[in-house]
Structures are given as C-alpha cells and as structure tokens.
Amino acid sequence: MIKFDEEKVRKDQENGLKLIPETEKIVDEICERGYSSVIFMGIGGTYLYASQMGHIFKQLSSKLPLHIENATDYLYEGNCHIDKDSVVAIASVSGETKELIQAVDKLHETGAKVIGYVEKEGSSLYKSVDYLVHTDGAEYYFWYTVLLRFMKNAGEFQDYDGFFQSLKNMPSTIVEVQKQVDEQCREYAEKYGDEELTYLVGSGNLEDWAECYGMCIMEEMQWMRTRPIPAKHFFHGTLEVIERETPLILIKGEDSTRPTMDRVENFVHRVSNQVNVFDTKGLSLPGIPEKFRGILSPIFARAMFQRLNVHLENHRKHPLEIRRYYNCLSY
Numbered sequence: 001m002i003k004f005d006e007e008k009v010r011k012d013q014e015n016g017l018k019l020i021p022e023t024e025k026i027v028d029e030i031c032e033r034g035y036s037s038v039i040f041m042g043i044g045g046t047y048l049y050a051s052q053m054g055h056i057f058k059q060l061s062s063k064l065p066l067h068i069e070n071a072t073d074y075l076y077e078g079n080c081h082i083d084k085d086s087v088v089a090i091a092s093v094s095g096e097t098k099e100l101i102q103a104v105d106k107l108h109e110t111g112a113k114v115i116g117y118v119e120k121e122g123s124s125l126y127k128s129v130d131y132l133v134h135t136d137g138a139e140y141y142f143w144y145t146v147l148l149r150f151m152k153n154a155g156e157f158q159d160y161d162g163f164f165q166s167l168k169n170m171p172s173t174i175v176e177v178q179k180q181v182d183e184q185c186r187e188y189a190e191k192y193g194d195e196e197l198t199y200l201v202g203s204g205n206l207e208d209w210a211e212c213y214g215m216c217i218m219e220e221m222q223w224m225r226t227r228p229i230p231a232k233h234f235f236h237g238t239l240e241v242i243e244r245e246t247p248l249i250l251i252k253g254e255d256s257t258r259p260t261m262d263r264v265e266n267f268v269h270r271v272s273n274q275v276n277v278f279d280t281k282g283l284s285l286p287g288i289p290e291k292f293r294g295i296l297s298p299i300f301a302r303a304m305f306q307r308l309n310v311h312l313e314n315h316r317k318h319p320l321e322i323r324r325y326y327n328c329l330s331y
Helices: 006-033 045-059 071-077 098-110 124-128 139-153 160-192 204-219 258-271 297-316
Strands: 038-042 066-070 087-092 113-118 131-133 198-202 226-230 248-252 275-279
Touching: 006 113, 006 131, 006 139, 006 160, 038 045, 038 071, 038 098, 038 139, 045 066, 045 087, 045 139, 045 204, 066 071, 071 098, 087 098, 087 139, 098 113, 098 124, 113 124, 113 139, 139 160, 139 297, 160 275, 160 297, 198 204, 198 258, 204 226, 204 248, 204 297, 248 258, 258 275, 275 297
Parallel strands: 038 066, 038 087, 087 113, 113 131, 198 226, 198 248, 248 275
Antiparallel strands: none
C-alpha cells in the first residue's frame, strides 16, 4: 500500500478517543448552566461535517433545539435562534478560517458561547473560542461527542454508553477499513482519474460527504470537475443527463436513507457503464455493533476515501498540497 502510515491512522483515532472526556465535561457544564439553543456552525468542509451530524440528529428523533448554520450565511443573514444563551460549536484545522473568525466575533457580540475544535495551537480561533478542544485528526469525534452528549443529557440517546464503549475499537478498525478498500481505490484512480466530469451521489448522513469529497478533495486538491448531488434530488433533474459514458461515484452508507441510494444505483446501472459504488455495508468492522454502523457511516466513508486521495494523487501526479488560488491569492 503506497503512502500508508498505519501509525498515523491509529494515532488520529486515538486522539479522537482522548478528546471525548474533555468534550463531555464542557457539554455537561453548559447543560448544568442552561442554554437556549445549540448551533453547529461551519464553512466549506466543516459545515458539511456538521451537516452530517444534522442527519444523525434527525434520524435519532431528537427534540433538542439544534440548528446547523453556515458561517457566511450567519454573517449576512443572521439567525434568530442565536441569542446570549446559545452555545455554538465550530471546527477548524488551521484556526485561521476567515469566515469563522468573523462569525465568532459576531457571536461574542450577541453573548453566545463558542465551543471550538481547533487543531493549530496559537491560531486566531484557538485563542478566541470560549471552550477549546485541541488535538489532531479527530474532528468527527468532536462533532459526535457534542451532539450525543447534549442528547444524553436531555434523556434522548439511551445507547450513549454502549456507543462510546464501541468506539474504543476504532483505531484498529479504521486501519482494517483502509486495507480492505485500497485495491478498489487504486483501480478507480487508474481508470477514472482523468475524467472531465464526475458525479458523486450520497444520501442521509453521507449526502454531505459526497459534496465534501467532490468539493474539498477532487476539486480543490486535484482540480477535477465534479457534480455532487443528493440521492433525494437525483430523480428531479440529474437523471436526464446520465449517459452511457457518464462516470458516477455512489457513496452508500447504512443509515435509514439507504433505500434512496438503492433506487439511484438500480437506475444508473441501466444507463451508464461507468458506475462505481463505495459501500460501507461491505466492510468488515470488528468491534462495531451492527446497530451503530449507520450512525458511524461518515467516519467509515472518510476512511475509505482517504485511500482514494492517495491513489488519485499518485495517478494524476498532483500532490494534494498544491493549490492555484486557495491561500495563494487574496480574495
């Protein structure tokens, strides 16, 4: 396996497990004090990560006053659910995300408190959030813990202890996931890595992952043109432009929306010869109970596609770090 750093893969998951207790403590403190609303806020990839949690929130039938907000929308449109008693969760790897910095300033003017997962020590957001969670490679664990701890404290998620107990198996499980999908990712990159346009389809807690992968990796890091589309919208326009040679990536998870992806898959195999299915259901996930596989599909999908990153980079001879404009020009 090229560029497979098993120690780093394990370490990222271990970092995630370590941040759980400190994140729980923060949420418990907020719940004890009281709050009016919980806002998950992001921009670009972080918004799409947060939005995946929104699907989990709905599927678990939570009645929390939770809202998913885009930082730029908040700056220009506002949000009537945010007040001095709100708590806002954000995430940033660089800690210098322009829109989030501005949003945090506006939130503080309102009196809202901000919980921030920030990877870069000493960065602007590292310094400005009210409650800091700091580590590397563990953003999903932050979002899951914030969401499910608020739900537990509201008496809503009875499987909380069992769920987080099962996460202790994730370091070895994610290593095995990447080994299982490596050959599929290599074959995809070699056959489809130079396509002019690729459609990506996901549903439920993976529809935002489809957009995130298309936008943040294939477009930003590989300069590949993509069209992510949620399965729920596929049959309301997109189906008419799918032809025999149209390449598609179907990202299938195991949440309650899987039938919508089955419907898309059944259709596209009838009209296209270029269908590639990445399905968490085919993964062996030692230590992860069946009832939690759907909730955790975003983590497993990301692990799968991290191997596709490597193979696209190798096939296209385009290092993931190279940009034309992002952080290279003022805009």
